[in-house]
Amino acid sequence: MESKLDRLLADQAPAIQRPSDSHLRSSNPLPWPTEIQPITKITILCRSLGRRCGIADYAVTLAQKLAATAVPTIEEVAPDTEVLLIQYEPSFYDGQEDVLTEIKAANPETIVVLESHTTPSNIPEDARWHAIIATKRSFYPGAVRLSLCLPALSESGAEQPRELRLGSFGFALPAKRYELIVDLAKRLDVPAMILAAHNNANPVIERLSASYLKQLKKLQDHNVQIIDDFMPLDEVIKRLRTCSHIVSFMEDNGEQSASLRTMALAGRPLIALRSRQAEEVGAILVDEIGAITRDFLESCRDLPVVYDGIEDYKAFLHSMAVVRSLKDQIQHDDGVYTRDPRQLERLDWLKARATGRTLDVGVGNGFSTNYIRAEVGAEIRPDRLHYASLRYPHIDFVLLDARIKVLPGFETVVLGEIIEHMSFIEAREMLAKWAQANPKRILITTPNTGKPNYDPELVHNIEHVWYPTEDALRRITPSGYEMNITTSSGEDFLLVELTKVSATSP
Known part of the structure; x- marks a missing residue:
């Protein structure tokens, strides 16, 4: 009542x-706003910038394709940055609190994206309340997907060599398992060239890479070249195109592989042990290395076709432009x-x-x-x-x-x-x-x-x-x-x- x-x-x-x-x-x-002005002030933050590191290379490539600025520290991020893309790899940070401190140090008006290059279990749990989480492939609750973008190459294609010659590329780290490629080359009696640069992203990785490279060089002979020069991507592709086939036996770490995607750009058949990351770049998959013979190589003709993740970035940046345009509206x-x-x-x-x-x-x-x-x-x-x-x-x-x-x-x-x-x-x-x-x-x-x-x-x-x-x-x-x-x-x-x-x- x-x-x-x-x-x-x-x-x-x-x-x-x-x-x-x-x-x-x-x-x-x-x-509702009808004109959406694009996001133009973008900063890529990568702590390993300037070092021999795949993520640092990627940060430079991404900055070029997005007309963004790449910096190694949060202090160098311009205050008027609209979107900040932090390239996150746990080994770059002194624990999870270090990551959160970096995120919180950004201008409150800046949209911060923690772009993960690691498995979801390594992403700080509290980070999602302070930044947008972006993953390359793996599922993470509430994350956006930003697939690896492809480098812009100036080197044109070249005719495939008639003679069999194997090639591979990536930093000198045990997970690449280059020794298996050396064994394959010796078994088939074909030359092989492995571009395995020393990685110095941080002191721990630097020591690990140096140790592995030292062991790897002991395996080279007149038929197997181990090249540890750190090269621009154009030069990497140019050298890979001197090979008839590209081979990768790397471990499947659960994420997209930048080196596999680079190898896929060489315009040569790419052969890899079955894994999701190899499947994503259109590699010819095998279940065991023993299945690769000279006849198998000579019959391989299919070339990989790789999705360029830059389209993911463009779609994401457009959504952030919509966010900005709605500020007055709401x-x-x-x-x-x-x-x-x-x-x-x-x-x-x-x-x-x-x-x-x-x-x-x-x-x-x-x-x-x-x-x-x-x-x-x-x-x-x-x-x-x-x-x-x-x-x-x-x-x-x-x-x-x-x-x-x-x-x-x-x-x-x-x-x-x-x-x-x-x-x-x-x-x-x-x-x-x-x-x-x-x-x-x-x-x-x-x-x-x-x-x-x-x-x-x-x-x-x-x-x-x-x-x-x-x-x-x-x-x-x-x-x-x-x-x-x-x-x-x-x-x-x-x-x-x-x-x-x-x-x-x-």
């Missing part, structure tokens, strides 16, 4: 906040939170209590959803939903009017700065619906407008329909829940925790 207070609050709602121009702009957003930027310690205190309160699988209702631009580590965000406005989905791909976002529909299966439901945007009666009915979804807790924050000397600048969205008070909030407590109300340190926000009451035995 509707009480006198309920009627009073419902009657007062229009008088408390009548629709203003700002209200209309927020409820009826501007037309009327909600990160500065709402980052420039105001009172807002960050509110978010810290939510983050500390949002345990278990968490749903954030009313995501704004997604910043707060990401900040409190919610797995799912619900939003009523399509433009804000689109922005958040692109900006935070590791979070699942759904289009939802929380007054009408609820989502079950969450331990925590967060309603941050939501209930004041609807009438008292709507707020009470909405909470009753969400209580039926049976979350362990419902967290609510709302501006404490009853505070003496309340600062109106705290609220950046004047759509508020009523001003919740402690007494009014207690009257919307759903059945089966207990309500605890506190305030932030400066009493700027009411902080409400609804906790599911445990069933008692009869």
